[in-house]
Each structure stands twice: as C-alpha cells, then as structure tokens.
Amino acid sequence: MARPHVLVIPYPAQGHVLPLMSFSRYLAKQGIQITFINTVFNHNCIINSLSESSHDYVEDEINLVSIPDGLEDSPEERSIPGKLSESVLRFMPTKVEELIERMIAESTIISCVVADQSLGWAIEVAAKFEIRRAAFCPAAAASMVLGFSIQKLVDDGLIESDGTPKVNKTIQLSPGMPKMETDKFVWVCLKNKESQKNIFELMLQNNKSIESTDWLLCNSVYELETAAFGLYPQILPIGPIGWSQSLGDDKFTSIGSFLPQDRDCLDWLDRHIPGSVIYVAFGSFGFMSKVQLEELAIGLELTKRPVLWVTGSGDQPPIKPGSGLVKVVRWAPQREVLSHRAIGCFVSHCGWNSTLEGAGNGIPFVCIPNFADQFINKAYICDVWKIGLEFEQDELGVVSKLEVKKKIDEVMRNDGEYTKRAMMVKEVMMKSVAKDGVSYGNLDKFVNWIKEKVN
Template sequence: FFFPAMARPHVLVIPYPAQGHVLPLMSLSRYLAKQGIQITFINTVFNHNRIINFLSKSSSHDYLGDQMKLVLIPDGLEDSPEERNIPGKLSESVLRFMPNKVEELIERMIGESTIISCVVADQSLGWAIEVAAKFEIRRAAFCPAAAASMVLGFSIQKLVDDGLIESDGTPKVNKTIQLSPGMPEMETNKFVWVSLKNKESQKNIFELVLQNNKSIESTDWLLCNSVYELETAAFGLYPQILPVGPIGWSQSLEDDESTSLGSFLPQDRDCLDWLDRYIPGSVIYVAFGSFGFMGKIQLEELAIGLELTKRYRIWT
C-alpha cells in the first residue's frame, strides 16, 4: 500500500464473518500493524466474543499490541444463531444488517477526528467497498481463497454468453470447463452458488456475486491470498488481481502462538505427539472448512478412498 505522507496511516479491516475469512485478514492486519499502521478490525458480536474468549485463554493477546483495535457490530442473527452455519442465510443477514452499522462506525470515527487511510474488505462484501467510496476513502478488496474463485465470479457474463449458465446462474448444461488453459477444471453443476441446496439461497448468493463484481470495480487494489507461481493462468487472465499470499496458518510472523490470532477456537495440540511418530509428508490431512457440506454417500466414498490409500490420516 502507498499512502500520502501523514503521521500514522489507519486501516479499517472488514472480514466476512466466517473462520476462513477472519483468520487471513487478521494475519494481514498484524503484518500491516508491524509496519506501523494503525488497524481497526471489525467483527460481528458473535465472532468477536469467540476470539476474545480464546485470547483470554491464550498468550496470543500479547500480539495485538496498541496498533490494533477490535470492534464489534451485530450480524442480525442474535435471535436465530443456528442460521450462522448456513452460508446463504448468513450472507443474507450480513447484507441486511451490517452496511448501516459500518457506515455509522465510520461516521463516528470521522467525528472523533480519526483519518481512515484505507478500507480493506473481504471481496464478498461489496457493500463495504461502496460504503468506503461514499466517504471517499481508498479501498482494497481481499479474497481469502484461490485466485481461480475470483476469476470465476468475474467470468459470469462470459459463461452466460457461451450458453453454459442461465442469466440467474442456473447451469444450462452439466459440463467440465476451463476458464483458461492452465486453470483447474470446473464442473458447471458445482459452481459455488449452485452447490447450495436451497434454491432461494442459490438465487441470493448468485445475485450477491453479481453485485460484488460491480462494487469492487471501484477498488484501488484487488488482493488475493494466493501465490503467482501456483496460479499463473488465473493471474494472467486478470492481471489486476495482486497475489499477496500465503496468509493464514502457514504464515509465522514471530512464533507459532501468533499464527492462531483470529481463531475462533484454541488449537488442539493433542495430535502432535502422534504426528511425530511418522516421517514428514506421510500423513493425509482432511478438512472441509466452516461450511463444508457432504452427504452420507459422499462421506462414505471419501472414507473408503482414504482407506484404500493405506496412509495415516487426520480428519477434522
């Protein structure tokens, strides 16, 4: 980032309220803080309390320092917390409740004579980019996943023009495609918005992707938690995407404890003694993220496949 000369740059960071989104942006925030940049990190009340609860039981709180401030706003699901585990429902609620709260926070900060140098928002929160633009604040959209996921979203109109999906995102054909030579193959019936089981959620998420695409056109930077060498084709297709990864668990800034900052739960280290019995690279790690959905048949097929590898494994 480049900021005009000033006493101390101040960055407002807004993650999507899920573990795989909060953690890398927290790591990026810590890195920026180490460069002398003041950070205000926004989180939902629910996730904020989980992080604070974890920090109270861990020495990780020492890594916040005076360069980072954690603030909280509601996500609108206080009366129906079970819906936080449903991606479509969570996104719908975030879109309804959070924009006004973030705008109020920025107004309050400006009223307190706080100069916000830049807003860094999760790429899926296009409304946050719009709010920053309203206040004429410089802005960066951050994608915590692979660049291929961003490219897929940016390629929607081409998918429609090529007759692969309807204008509402519904696949017209079940087909394996490549957005560009060298990029991973994708199945049209497994696009992120199609994979949701609820039709209404599919529609809402697809419309949200379209709106986000429009919103982030006004960003000063498009950042992605990836590495150029791993996704050369994707970055070649959209060179405006800047690789800044890897950021997250693998990024050790000072020691292992600091990498857990932003985690909703404490690390379970009970497996380390077991892992130490085996040579490096011999154990398979299996994980599906916060919102991983898998049917009974898929689960059984995966379990059988893992058994056939005859390799030791950790399944989380």
C-alpha cells in the same frame, strides 16, 4: 509522523477472517494501525478462543471491534452460507457505515478500508466517505475470475440470468486454468434455490462495486495461477499471506480462530515417524452423512496408518474405542500441524486456506470437496499441480471404505511421486514471499502506498 490507520472488514466466516487477520498482522508489523471489524458473534468466538499470550498480542497490535449482523446466535443458522450472504447484504452495510461515521466524528483519520472482496458494498461505503480502498480476495484468483465472467457465461448460454445452469458442461475459462463444471459453480452447488439467489446476487453486486477499488489483492501465488492472473492483470497476488518470517512466533498464526485449539495433538505427532500420519480436516463447516463418516473411518482404519482427525463443528467420527492409531480433536493449530515432519497426507475439503497450507508445506492431498470454491481448488490440486487425488463416489454419492484406502495408499506410496511434486509447489510458494518474489513486491508496494499520504 502520524501512523496510517487501516479499517479491515472480513466476510463473517472462518475461512475469510483468518487470512484477513494474517494480512492485518503483516500490516501492523509495518507500523500501520489496524481496526478489525467482526460481527458480535464472531468477535466473541475469537476472544474466547485466544490464549493469554495471544490476548496481550492482539491488544498491542490490533483493535478488535464488533457490529451486529442480524442473525440469531445459533451456529446452525450461521452455517447456512445463503443465510449468511443474505444478512451480509441486507444488514451489515448500515452498521459499518454507522461505525465509520462515529470514528470520523471522533476525529479518527482512516487511511484506507481493506474489505473482503465478497463485500463489495464495503468498498462503496468507503467511496462515499472518500476513503481510499482495497479489496482482498481470500480465495484463489480463479474463483474471482469465475465471478467476473458471469455476464459472459449468460451471453454464451451456459447459465440463466439468475445463475441457474442451462447445461451440464465442463468449461475452461482459459488454457491453463482449472476445468469447472457448470453444476458446481460457486453459487450453484449448494442445491438450494434461496441460497443460490442470495450468493449470486452478492456476487453480481460485488462485480460492480469492485470497479471503484484502488487495489484488488489476492491471497494467491502468481506462478501457481498464471492463467487466471493473465486474464485479469488488475488482480495482484500477495500470497500465501502470513508465511513471511516477519510475522514472528508460530503460536500467533491462528489468531482469528473461532474455536480454541488443541495443542496436545502436536505432542502426539512428535511420537510418530516422518511422513506416516494421515491428517483429516474438513474446515469449520465440515459436514458429512453418517454413512459417509462410517465409510471414511473404516477406510482410514484399513490403511493401518496413524490418523489425526479434526472434527471442526462436524460430527464425532465413529472410531473404535481404544484405537491408539487415531487422535481426534475438535480444532487444531493447522499450519503447525501441516509443517510437522510426521504428516504424510492431507485428507481435505479443499478450502483455499487449507489448500495453501498443505501445498505450502509440501504435503500431498486426497480431496473430498463439498461446495463453493472447493471444486476449483480440487481441480488445481489434482489436475493442474498434480499433488493429490480425488475420492471417487459410488452411484449413491458415497466414497466407499475401499476407495478411501486405495487413494490414500496411492498418494502415500513409497516412490513419493506426489510428495516430490508437492515439495516443488512448496518451493514456488516460498519464493513468492521471499525478497524479489512477486507477492513480496506487491505487498511492499501496497504498504508504501498506504504510508505515502499520511501527514
């Protein structure tokens, strides 16, 4: 019998590529052939970051292909979310369509296109070729529900038709969902009109395109977002993707990373007692003013606890030379780090992947969100699940060193209140991907659907 062949298309950013790569690995383990489409720039980053053993694994399991994205080869330009959204909307659709045409001309049968939910046009391209299609949301269901609620927000007089807030107000889309501030909506909080316009336009187009998808999958957990899934039952939770034991060796969990990982930090963690280390990481886009970096560094030093700090593409933190309590790396195998017994607290920007990885390992958070969906995720962590605290900013918008020390001490205090709740959330997440779990069941149905129409 012929193997089904799935074409996977992520939005070209690190936080989107990683979960879709995990999903692709899961599908490959079920005997499904995968072609994974990256932009040329991201494709080269991934190839250059692979270890030798990972190279062999990818060649055996997943076919990595690339298309141009119309941007300069500078990381600076690519780190501007609005720029990327503009390129994704204006340039990439034609390139994906040309690739599918070539594959069909070579008699390749594509069983299904799995596209990032942020790429509604990819669903339209698949529909044009009469290929079955699934949208994959790498963010919380609440983020998708916010996007689907745009017209209601306009009708209720909360935002203009271009997405600009009319009022500064905290809203709740339904009881049980996280509260959201209108001036921090996903498309608003970039404080840049051009970026806002590009992202808002992309979201509006996605809302229309997504109507023609066969499946709407979300890298989330039903029990953690019951209210959001209740509002839109067509969104099916399949997360946390990649946590199923069927994926095999841990060292492959970060295939799709744009930066090579420093695995020495795992040996460093081995030398520390359980629950003692503060893990600091702000994702691949992590950016912070020099003043804020200084306050954060001093505040961490005041805790007198060991710190593992991941800089990503951000600035080197101003750590005093010779400080044996601090380990600084550019990029880490985050899921392995967060599962290490030494980690006691996660100082995070609250990207959804980091949120799932921290919560899925029973780690409490201290939150410092920057933009996009990070404010929604922070609200889940602090207000809904109650497994962390948010740093409060002063009148200049800076988190002071004393605030850093205070919140970390509170989260890591001896009674372990936050850790206990985080361990309860971990248990809920583990049940979701175990047999009889909601996520496991949805994944199983999807795989069977992929396979059922293969000749």
